[in-house]
Amino acid sequence: MSTSGHTGPRARTPTLRDVARIAGVSVPTASKALNGRADVHPDTRRRVQDAAEQISFTPNTLAQAILAGQTGTVGLLTNDLDGRFSLPILMGAEDAFGAGKMSVLLCDAREDAIREQYHLRALLSRRVDGLIVVGSRTDPRTSLGRELPVPVVYAYAPSADDADCSIIVDNVSAGRLAVEHLLGLGRARVAHITGDVGYSAARDRATGAEAALAAAGLELVGPVRYGSWSEAWGRAATHAALDQNPDLDALVCGSDQIARGALDTLRDRGVRVPEDVAVIGFDNWDVLTSAARPPLTSVDMNFELLGRVAAQRLVDAIGGNPAHGVEAVPVRVMVRGSTVAGA
Amino acid sequence: MSTSGHTGPRARTPTLRDVARIAGVSVPTASKALNGRADVHPDTRRRVQDAAEQISFTPNTLAQAILAGQTGTVGLLTNDLDGRFSLPILMGAEDAFGAGKMSVLLCDAREDAIREQYHLRALLSRRVDGLIVVGSRTDPRTSLGRELPVPVVYAYAPSADDADCSIIVDNVSAGRLAVEHLLGLGRARVAHITGDVGYSAARDRATGAEAALAAAGLELVGPVRYGSWSEAWGRAATHAALDQNPDLDALVCGSDQIARGALDTLRDRGVRVPEDVAVIGFDNWDVLTSAARPPLTSVDMNFELLGRVAAQRLVDAIGGNPAHGVEAVPVRVMVRGSTVAGA
DNA sequence: TAGCGTCCCGAAAAGGGTTTCGTGGAGTTT
DNA sequence: AAACTCCACGAAACCCTTTTCGGGACGCTA
Missing domain, CATH: 3.40.50.2300 (Response regulator)
Known part of the structure; x- marks a missing residue:
């Protein structure tokens, strides 16, 4: 009977307490050492770093998020994942966020208002820092409301409420x-x-x-x-x-x-x-x-650019500089042989 | 210069403590009341529920996750979001997870091993309960390793390690x-x-x-x-x-x-x-x-089915019943006019 | 009226991490 | 030797929620 670690009970993921114990310091000191804070002796810092390395410690982002009041996650609420519009927008946004330290929670509401509300609640309870709502048509959609606890950017389909921030194609x-x-x-x-x-x-x-x-x-x-x-x-x-x-x-x-x-x-x-x-x-x-x-x-x-701009506006809004109204992303002509021979 | 509430400092999201204060009970009692636990007087429960409703209280999933040791999130690590394979797989998985109470964190590594490692660390530090890795080709890919703290399911591109769980098209x-x-x-x-x-x-x-x-x-x-x-x-x-x-x-x-x-x-x-x-x-x-x-x-x-199966296998593995080896999902012929006249 | 059982509620601990603040020790000055 | 300064570390509080456990109030029985 194999009792290898692979099939056995999965090992508890190491915590900062484990690091502190191995390094022979207190938990706060370990925290300060790993986060590059001052007031830690170089030798101590090295011991802590070695201990963290040794057990592959990764800080629990959830615990950090509770303290900070910021999760570093954003919700991407799409309505037509299947369609060819949502995907490049999503890619642009993922790209823009990923370059920072934001992670993206993806939901597909499939044009269903009930499902959208359900996902909205789920995202809010996960304390996303912001929300991008991607529509499937360029026609305006109803706003999620002004009372949401986080900023929202509408992409592709603008919000019907001009106080909201919408990014659209022109x-x-x-x-x-x-x-x-x-x-x-x-x-x-x-x-x-x-x-x-x-x-x-x-x-x-x-x-x-x-x-x-x-x-x-x-x-x-x-x-x-x-x-x-x-x-x-x-x-x-x-x-x-x-x-x-x-x-x-x-x-x-x-x-x-x-x-x-x-x-x-x-x-x-x-x-x-x-x-x-x-x-x-x-x-x-x-x-x-x-x-x-x-x-x-x-x-x-320029769907991908649209996604990136939406992500940027959301980051700005999270940072305290919300934009309002509708912003159009520029488009461009890709010339090929159907208009210019041999192009 | 507008100083409306809309642009002002965003109100702190309400916590269970706020609910308890309004209802005039302690925090634990409020928790029990909202979670349908016994040992709460019906009148008290109603007061708490009213208070929660009044301030649109949503429990902080992060805090719950720390206690439970489970976040209810899974990582979806794709390599070719742009391609036509990833998207339906992603849809199937999102669908299967969304039906439960799982949320999906999406990352696109774009075939870059460095980026993949980066995203992997980010997902692990967010304490995802599991991981689906979507390849862009059917050729086997290198395993993420056996030492990961969470179960992994490989979709479309199987893992080169047979001990891993892979779902592929046949x-x-x-x-x-x-x-x-x-x-x-x-x-x-x-x-x-x-x-x-x-x-x-x-x-x-x-x-x-x-x-x-x-x-x-x-x-x-x-x-x-x-x-x-x-x-x-x-x-x-x-x-x-x-x-x-x-x-x-x-x-x-x-x-x-x-x-x-x-x-x-x-x-x-x-x-x-x-x-x-x-x-x-x-x-x-x-x-x-x-x-x-x-x-x-x-x-x-049947990419969408593939996504759903992968999600199901991951849920099983999280539940303690990991599958190993390669599983192929069935395919089917969609008959149209190019083989049967008038079909 | 003393004792017992129920029913509700709240205090305390837990979970993982960060921050503030206090303190002990070593080294320096007079 | 006494007084002072500074460095490095840890105790405690905090974030938000859940769970365990203890106890107060009340009604019932003997």
């Missing part, structure tokens, strides 16, 4: 930049195919696109074609757009998926990209853009 | 199931295009596919075509396969991306799918499969 700018990129390439007959009109992301991008055209004294070719965020819609709408306006020379597609569908239809109809029609998408989702034929130019919404 | 079965699906449809001339030969996932799937053919007295048409996990390779390899074996009637593609490339090439060459050639992919990545023309049949690797 969809109007994104639409504008997309069109400006096309205009800069000499295109002038631009059509727009996009997703569900119920999404403010779709409406905002259309607004930006039309504004950029208006600034150049132009208009969209044909109506804004709202539909769904799918390749199938991209294919169907592109057929319709070409049928109605055979002379269009650029397509702004509301998402990379729609753009992929558009590319397929253009290819099927023998329309050359980018020579005859330039195509641009949104989101810069690598798996879709780089594999397309030709590779797809896309507006990168 | 790539051999996946390859076998893919071929069996095709054989069941009456196909007999099956070619295999897959990704980087350096990935055990690619080799294992090929092994399973060849085994299933051998069991039916058949062989692969042409060699296993290893390449990269990209649409471009799928397109190129499909051309090569068709040139060498124009009579093939089924393509097993090592990933959905490769399969998308294959579909494009088949379409370009006027080969009908699934009538002339059936195509099957792996991973069942929705954005790729459902948007394909026709929709792509794919082997679902």
Whole structure:
């Protein structure tokens, strides 16, 4: 019968008291020695450090947190972990926090208000120092309230309460930049195919696109074609757009998926990209853009930066400098072969 | 200059002592009242509950954890948050833990051993009750060691140490199931295009596919075509396969991306799918499969289940029943139009 | 009315760590 | 030798909660 440590009762994790006993000092002295405080004799400090090393002592962060009133943890309350927006935001935030000494508690509420409340209570009882709430759509969401004991930053989906701090992507700018990129390439007959009109992301991008055209004294070719965020819609709408306006020379597609569908239809109809029609998408989702034929130019919404900015604002708020209102993160055009040949 | 309460110094979070004071009882009595312990007069209990409600008291989980020696948190140490494998595993685990009262601390080591050690120390100092380590490849990884003070479950990438507990996807079965699906449809001339030969996932799937053919007295048409996990390779390899074996009637593609490339090439060459050639992919990545023309049949690797199983094994281990060795979760074929017309 | 049992409640300890403050000893000065 | 200073260490208090245990008040019985 094996009685190896591996299967036997797990050894109690060593405490500062163990370190102090081995080093032959009191617990407070051991604490001071390990934390680099003054008033400890160099020889004593070394003995304590050796003892700590010997038993692989790690200070119990929980005990420290109780004293300090700060846990060094933040809650990341997402609503659509599955979606492609939450993940890069989460990565950016994890990155920004991890660089400091913050740890991230992750919860997925899955768009369920009940579950969100449940997780909120759990996070608060764990005494997180702050909270980032990540939405799954750009449409405003209800605030968690002003009475929370910790600061909150809303990411992607802004809070409906302007007193809250929200970090969002700038969809109007994104639409504008997309069109400006096309205009800069000499295109002038631009059509727009996009997703569900119920999404403010779709409406905002259309607004930006039309504004950029208006600034150049132009208009969209044909109506804004709202539909769904799918390749199938991209294919169907592109057929319709070409049928109605055979002379269009650029397509702004509301998402990379729609753009992929558009590319397929253009290819099927023998329309050359980018020579005859330039195509641009949104989101810069690598798996879709780089594999397309030709590779797809896309507006990168900078989700990871958004996550980092949200984390930074939260750290600021925890430090006593809360921000209020909505802040938009800049976007950028990733140029590939669907707008510039050979790019 | 606003001096509203919102921007002022944040109120100290209420403690059990506050509740006790308001209710006019001692702290222990308040504790017993709120925790449903006996030996509390009903009237007293109600007074305490009212007081707690009144100041939105939430017990400090940290203090409870120090007493109990259990924090109710687990560490999720991923290496490729960006990849499409980690996320569903993470979701499954979050789901399984969240249903209990476990909270998840998320860290991303990004394939960096230094960063992994750093995060490991941070998690241990937070006294997590257990750890799930998610790899980014199916190839075995070095163990974190047997001397850790908490149980560890490895997910996706198994530990090289068989004494550890690892949960993996069954790539051999996946390859076998893919071929069996095709054989069941009456196909007999099956070619295999897959990704980087350096990935055990690619080799294992090929092994399973060849085994299933051998069991039916058949062989692969042409060699296993290893390449990269990209649409471009799928397109190129499909051309090569068709040139060498124009009579093939089924393509097993090592990933959905490769399969998308294959579909494009088949379409370009006027080969009908699934009538002339059936195509099957792996991973069942929705954005790729459902948007394909026709929709792509794919082997679902059940990542979310993998995450849930890993979470369950970890909970078992924390409860004193550790599992050892490697456990594979079952996979399943999601049938769509690329193998069965109209499906 | 003395004694006994119940029912509630609170004092004390525990858990791991940090901080404040007091004290003992050694070394220095007059 | 007495007085003083300074260094290094430890006792005690603290953070928040839970658990154990002791005891006061009360009602009931003999």
